[in-house]
Amino acid sequence: MRNRYLIPLVLICCILAAGCLSADEWNGDVQQSTGFFVSDDVSYQEKGAYEGMGAPAPVMAPTSRTATDGSFDQKLIQTGSISLEVKNVADSMGTLKSIAESRGGYLSSSNLYRGSADRLSATVTVRVPGSAFDGTVTEIRTLGKILSESMNSQDVTEEYIDLTAQKEAKQHQLEQYNRIIEKAEKVEDVLKVQVEIERVQVDLDRLEGRLTYLDNRIDLATISVNLQEPAPIGGDAGHSFIKVINQGIEGFLFMVDSLIILFFTALPLIILVLLAYGLYRWRKKGKTASIPQKKAADASKPEEEEKN
Numbered sequence: 152m153r154n155r156y157l158i159p160l161v162l163i164c165c166i167l168a169a170g171c172l173s174a175d176e177w178n179g180d181v182q183q184s185t186g187f188f189v190s191d192d193v194s195y196q197e198k199g200a201y202e203g204m205g206a207p208a209p210v211m212a213p214t215s216r217t218a219t220d221g222s223f224d225q226k227l228i229q230t231g232s233i234s235l236e237v238k239n240v241a242d243s244m245g246t247l248k249s250i251a252e253s254r255g256g257y258l259s260s261s262n263l264y265r266g267s268a269d270r271l272s273a274t275v276t277v278r279v280p281g282s283a284f285d286g287t288v289t290e291i292r293t294l295g296k297i298l299s300e301s302m303n304s305q306d307v308t309e310e311y312i313d314l315t316a317q318k319e320a321k322q323h324q325l326e327q328y329n330r331i332i333e334k335a336e337k338v339e340d341v342l343k344v345q346v347e348i349e350r351v352q353v354d355l356d357r358l359e360g361r362l363t364y365l366d367n368r369i370d371l372a373t374i375s376v377n378l379q380e381p382a383p384i385g386g387d388a389g390h391s392f393i394k395v396i397n398q399g400i401e402g403f404l405f406m407v408d409s410l411i412i413l414f415f416t417a418l419p420l421i422i423l424v425l426l427a428y429g430l431y432r433w434r435k436k437g438k439t440a441s442i443p444q445k446k447a448a449d450a451s452k453p454e455e456e457e458k459n
Contacts, residue, residue: 226365228305229284229372237295240271240378247275247376250290254283256371272379284372291376298379307365314362321355 237243240263248258256279263273279287288302328351332344 225306226308226311226369227281228307228365228368229281230303230305231284231288231372231374232299232301232377233288233291233374234298234300234377234379235291235295236298236381237378238380240273240380243294243378244273244275246294247277247291250287251277251279254279254287256280256283256287259373268383270380270382272377275376275378277374277376278371279374281370281372284374287372287374291374295378298377307369311362311365311369314358314365318355318358318362321351321358325351325355 235243244261244263251258256277259276259278261273261275263271265271277287277291292300325348328344328348332341332348335341335344
């Protein structure tokens, strides 16, 4: 009796175990064939775009092994700034161009200035491969007397790895969106997927642009060189008659300007003084005119008294 129920029970357990095993094998085959891992890191918006289509929303691809296993070379942005005192600025600029070209680089920009006493100065920017940075700096130092120097190396390896991983993930996501849009039958579904494709493409373009910029800064180091000629011995010594005349004219014009400014500044006070002086003269004139009349009145009083 027990054997009769035991045998079917054993058969049922075997069938259930075989079913579970088949499901695991099927999931593993799908994962291996597609190359994508099922992830919960899919936004509600992305999932909602595929409701009713009968197709799963695309998921983010796993982070690239290249970005996590340490196989990336160190990414450095090298920059330098050197200020030199040279005998001839024009010749030194030509030498800098030759140095850059011999190292596989180029002269990025140059600006020439003429200062007091006809002294020349220039600012030159040199771009050379990162591997030739140290050698180029050493060669530039020999052009003249070093006045100041600053070197900097910025490590952007972490940012580069992160951007590369994001780029690969966006590329995988874009591929999945393209597969889904090929299977979409409704216009509404096609429009929803197209919106997501455009969004991912914008992100991908932004990542590629940043990586291109970093590649340029990493591959080519930047060196800014400031060149200036030495000051003449004794400074600007030497007599110049024309210069003296110019200084005299400049002083005369300065005094005229100062007098004009002083006049208009004191003009209100001058007006008040003139008004006060005019009032004073008017009152004084009135008093002077009243004195003779008073004397005449005083002289007529005795005569009137004698008559009385």
